[in-house]
Amino acid sequence: DTEVTQTPKHLVMGMTNKKSLKCEQHMGHRAMYWYKQKAKKPPELMFVYSYEKLSINESVPSRFSPECPNSSLLNLHLHALQPEDSALYLCASSHPARTGVESTGELFFGEGSRLTVL
Amino acid sequence: DAKTTQPPSMDCAEGRAANLPCNHSTISGNEYVYWYRQIHSQGPQYIIHGLKNNETNEMASLIITEDRKSSTLILPHATLRDTAVYYCIVRAYFNTNAGKSTFGDGTTLTVKP
Numbered sequence: 001d002t003e004v005t006q007t008p009k010h011l012v013m014g015m016t017n018k019k020s021l022k023c024e025q026h027m028g029h030r031a032m033y034w035y036k037q038k039a040k041k042p043p044e045l046m047f048v049y050s051y052e053k054l055s056i057n058e059s060v061p062s063r064f065s066p067e068c069p070n071s072s073l074l075n076l077h078l079h080a081l082q083p084e085d086s087a088l089y090l091c092a093s094s095h096p097a098r099t100g101v102e103s104t105g106e107l108f109f110g111e112g113s114r115l116t117v118l
Numbered sequence: 119d120a121k122t123t124q125p126p127s128m129d130c131a132e133g134r135a136a137n138l139p140c141n142h143s144t145i146s147g148n149e150y151v152y153w154y155r156q157i158h159s160q161g162p163q164y165i166i167h168g169l170k171n172n173e174t175n176e177m178a179s180l181i182i183t184e185d186r187k188s189s190t191l192i193l194p195h196a197t198l199r200d201t202a203v204y205y206c207i208v209r210a211y212f213n214t215n216a217g218k219s220t221f222g223d224g225t226t227l228t229v230k231p
Contacts, residue, residue: 033219043221045221048218056218090161090162092162092219
């Protein structure tokens with residue numbers, strides 16, 4: 001299984017709603033990532049989890065709250081978002097360094113969750 | 119992580135080789151060069167990576183200059199399905215945490231019949 005599964009594929013929410021994006025992988029990867037991608041722009045890194053601990057937060061506003069409940073799951077909790085937060089949210093996973101695992105270090109991406117904030 | 123520079127767009131005739139350049143003049147010794155591509159509205163897909171030697175796999179070849187300041191991704195026989203945005207990333211994979219993969223603006227490759 002070399003897939004990263006993201007749900008939902010599409011989400012429309014109001015500015016006062018609370019919703020969550022979910023990401024799941026069963027490749028034994030211990031590093032997981034959230035990226036945000038606006039139209040015609042490259043993906044921008046938001047968060048990195050390594051061994052279920054948050055290791056990188058790229059100064060993301062607190063209305064985005066990541067959670068890594070176990071090594072296979074990554075959530076992104078959304079609250080009080082703005083219309084400019086509308087974007088494609090991509091999840092990725094990889095082997096972190098020095099795991100003793102033979103790996104090429106590449107990121108495996110899901111297909112993304114397209115978020116529209118009204 | 120080092121910054122990369124790529125041309126914004128390139129065209130290639132179907133069946134011909136597509137050569138996509140990337141400049142990474144500030145790359146440091148422990149940073150690898152990775153290439154990904156993103157077909158419209160899909161997640162990025164890994165293509166190939168290398169440190170200093172040239173690499174080849176079933177999808178592409180990667181040529182890295184001796185000074186490691188630039189590289190070229192080669193798709194030997196481009197097809198219409200290779201039309202995508204191609205991203206070159208440099209990343210210090212072997213560090214103590216998962217590390218960053220920072221995407222530059224990429225090159226939009228259009229393969230034409």
